[in-house]
Amino acid sequence: MKTEEIIAKYPKIFQHYEGNPGDVNWFGVPKGWLPVVDALCGAIQKYCDSTESKPNPDYLEGSAYDPRDPRTHRYIQVPRKQVVCIQMKEKFAGLRFYTEGHDETVQGMISLAEHICSNTCEVCETREGLGYTKGWITVRCQNCAEIDGKVWLSREDWKDMHLNRAN
């Protein structure tokens, strides 16, 4: 799966995307995280395509409920606002997915996806034996770090190093 495929699959979410393949803001999402981003976008779009209950502006105060007369309905179902992604990228070994028009529910979905990505090798998708590369910090398993010749530290070593630096 490629970033372009996800953008094409969710045109409403990526309506601000104008086909600029060199742009780091859009193409900074590593391959190993794309299934998570795909699941996130699927959940967001399904939510945006659903309706929500709102007070009926045409409600006749004190009227008896009549299923055939909408003016007697205290609440009505209205479409949700479309959430739009304005930027997605990798930063400090984490996913950043910035949106417009989100509510708390969508924010929760994004937080969950960010948490999963932080615990997923950005190359091979494994969730075991993870650590970080030095330099441009990325989350990888040791094997995927060494293939690219990057200096790799396990999470334990990384934590020790940063604790020592702080002391």
Ligand SMILES: [Zn+2]
């Ligand atoms: Zn890996």
